[in-house]
Amino acid sequence: MATDTTNIxxxxxxxxxxxxxxxxxxxxxxxxxxxxxxEPVVRIQVTPGETIQLPxxxxxxxxxxxxxxxxxxxxxxxxxxxxxxxxAAVGEADVTLLDNTGEEIDVAAVVAATDPNLDIxxxxx
Numbered sequence: 001m002a003t004d005t006t007n008i009x010x011x012x013x014x015x016x017x018x019x020x021x022x023x024x025x026x027x028x029x030x031x032x033x034x035x036x037x038x039e040p041v042v043r044i045q046v047t048p049g050e051t052i053q054l055p056x057x058x059x060x061x062x063x064x065x066x067x068x069x070x071x072x073x074x075x076x077x078x079x080x081x082x083x084x085x086x087x088a089a090v091g092e093a094d095v096t097l098l099d100n101t102g103e104e105i106d107v108a109a110v111v112a113a114t115d116p117n118l119d120i121x122x123x124x125x
Contacts, residue, residue, distance in 0.1 A: 062074075
């Protein structure tokens with residue numbers, strides 16, 4: 001006796017898998033950086049796959065990567081946000097940075113456009 005396989009749905013597994021991925025993305029959310037009053041430096045520990053929204057506009061940002069400690073420092077005016085463990089986190093999964101309007105930041109472009117002689121704090125201290 002032969003088995004009729006012409007009506008077996010093949011896309012069911014794919015649909016369930018895609019739905020699971022969507023739910024994981026939706027539940028993770030966005031980490032919004034809060035600036036405490038009077039604090040010129042804010043430190044945020046970065047985790048792989050995280051989306052972080054910075055509290056300032058992209059066009060005013062300068063940034064520096066520190067290979068020694070793996071941090072990314074982003075500065076606007078007198079405020080610096082140090083993203084601790086950024087390089088290690090990006091090595092495991094994409095980390096997305098957003099500006100204050102929710103637009104994705106091209107980190108490489110911001111770092112490349114930053115004057116290398118500019119003094120930006122990249123570590124605790």
